[in-house]
Amino acid sequence: MSFLIAFAFVAGLTALLAVIAGRRTPGAHREAGVAARGYFRSIAPRLPFALVAAECLGRLLPPEVVTAWIGAGTGPLGVLIASGVGAALPGGPMLAFPLAIALLRAGAGPEALVALITAWSLVAVNRTLLFELPLLGSRFTAWRLAVCAPLPIVAGMAAGALMGLGLAH
Amino acid sequence: MQSRSPTPAPDDEPRPRVTRTTTFFVVLALASAGGLAWRDGGGELRAALADAAVLLLLVSPVIGAALLLGGYVRALLPHDRVARWLGPGSGWRGYALAMLGGIVTPAGPFAVFPILVALRQAGAGFAVCVVYVTAWATLGAQRVMIWELPFLGFDFVLLRLVASLPLPILAGLLAAAVARRVTR
Numbered sequence: 001m002s003f004l005i006a007f008a009f010v011a012g013l014t015a016l017l018a019v020i021a022g023r024r025t026p027g028a029h030r031e032a033g034v035a036a037r038g039y040f041r042s043i044a045p046r047l048p049f050a051l052v053a054a055e056c057l058g059r060l061l062p063p064e065v066v067t068a069w070i071g072a073g074t075g076p077l078g079v080l081i082a083s084g085v086g087a088a089l090p091g092g093p094m095l096a097f098p099l100a101i102a103l104l105r106a107g108a109g110p111e112a113l114v115a116l117i118t119a120w121s122l123v124a125v126n127r128t129l130l131f132e133l134p135l136l137g138s139r140f141t142a143w144r145l146a147v148c149a150p151l152p153i154v155a156g157m158a159a160g161a162l163m164g165l166g167l168a169h
Numbered sequence: 170m171q172s173r174s175p176t177p178a179p180d181d182e183p184r185p186r187v188t189r190t191t192t193f194f195v196v197l198a199l200a201s202a203g204g205l206a207w208r209d210g211g212g213e214l215r216a217a218l219a220d221a222a223v224l225l226l227l228v229s230p231v232i233g234a235a236l237l238l239g240g241y242v243r244a245l246l247p248h249d250r251v252a253r254w255l256g257p258g259s260g261w262r263g264y265a266l267a268m269l270g271g272i273v274t275p276a277g278p279f280a281v282f283p284i285l286v287a288l289r290q291a292g293a294g295f296a297v298c299v300v301y302v303t304a305w306a307t308l309g310a311q312r313v314m315i316w317e318l319p320f321l322g323f324d325f326v327l328l329r330l331v332a333s334l335p336l337p338i339l340a341g342l343l344a345a346a347v348a349r350r351v352t353r
Contacts, residue, residue: 003227006318010234013314017241025244032240039236047232048225049194055221056201059213093276093312094194097320098224104321114329117317118336121306131278135286140295143351147299147343151307151336158332 043094050094058102070116072109079156082112086119086152092127096120111163115156122148231319239311243275267297268337271304276312281305295351299344304337 021028070078070085089096100113108116123145132141206214274280281302288298308330317326344351 003231003319005323007231007234010231010238010314010318014234014238014241017238017245021241021245028241028244031244032237035240035243036236039239040233043232043236046191046194047229048221049191049198051221051225052198052218053194053201055217055224056198056205056214059205059217060201060208091193093316095197097316101224101320104325110325110328113321113325114332117329118307118333121312122303124306127278131282135282136289139351140289140298143295143344143347144299144302147340147347148303150343151303151340154339155307155329155332155336158335159328162328162332 046094051098054095054098054102057099058106061102061106063106066103067107070103070108070112072107072111074109074112075160076153076157078109078112079115079153079160082108082116082156083119083152086116087123088125089116089120090125092124111156111160114159115152118155119152122151228319232315235311235315235318238314239275242273242311243280263293263297264300264338264341267300267341268304268308271301271306271337272308272310274301274305274309276309276315294345295348296341296345300337300341303340307333307336 018029018032021032025031068074070082074081089099096117100117103116104110104113128141128145132144136144202214202217205217270284271281274284285298285302288301313326313330317329
């Protein structure tokens with residue numbers, strides 16, 4: 001059901017943007033098609049393997065370890081641990097998000113998962129080493145990472161507070 | 170300033186690395202599947218594969234639509250214009266624009282890092298750059314649509330986005346405090 005809603009939302013937004021783009025830029029549909037094909041070609045061959053890997057890894061993880069370390073109710077310590085795990089997580093979104101579902105099913109708390117995804121998105125080891133370091137230099141990269149270090153914990157705690165307020169879940 | 174390749178590869182690796190990354194996923198899938206079969210038996214592996222297949226069927230339409238959405242965002246929003254908007258940004262207006270720019274910048278490092286280089290060259294401060302890249306990383310709309318929404322669902326996405334809303338500004342304020350040490 002949630003997949004249907006997600007699809008309807010994304011498809012509706014795409015249709016809206018397609019109409020706007022078609023009016024504003026001639027050739028926008030062709031450009032969008034070419035870009036989408038490029039995205040598709042890099043994702044399609046890996047996604048099935050990424051899903052199998054995440055599904056099997058999720059089953060290999062002992063649920064009692066997941067719930068004990070980052071389960072719902074582990075609070076600030078769970079958020080801190082999840083931030084560390086997220087920062088160390090290699091790879092792009094194709095692995096991170098399927099793994100996030102596996103963790104959720106194994107009993108991870110939503111606030112810990114928010115911290116984990118935030119840390120991963122800010123540090124993203126491969127991306128930082130391949131792009132940020134060579135393009136922007138070590139000084140920029142090091143200070144950027146230092147400044148961003150508290151953010152996963154802030155996000156995780158904020159998510160916990162929002163859940164406590166009953167604004168989510 | 171920066172060149173746009175006609176067929177963009179949006180993922181976290183440049184084009185030539187695609188095959189190596191695919192190999193990584195194949196090896197990881199084989200190793201974890203082998204480990205699961207060895208520890209829990211073939212029945213558990215079959216159940217895992219069935220779950221993965223169902224998940225693939227469910228997320229594929231959403232990912233497909235989101236990829237097209239990314240194509241339209243790319244068509245509507247050329248990099249150089251984002252760089253011009255964020256130029257030597259001033260105060261809160263610069264922060265707000267940087268945050269907005271980061272949210273709409275396409276996923277994948279191919280757009281964001283060339284823009285950051287252009288921003289630095291255009292004289293944008295460290296803080297504005299940090300606001301921009303933090304907004305892109307934590308709130309980037311395209312990654313939310315392609316990956317987070319189909320896999321984790323609306324409730325979780327909403328919770329994470331609301332919790333992450335203050336992050337770019339917080340990072341910007343911290344960055345402003347250390348900015349003088351960063352400028353070369």
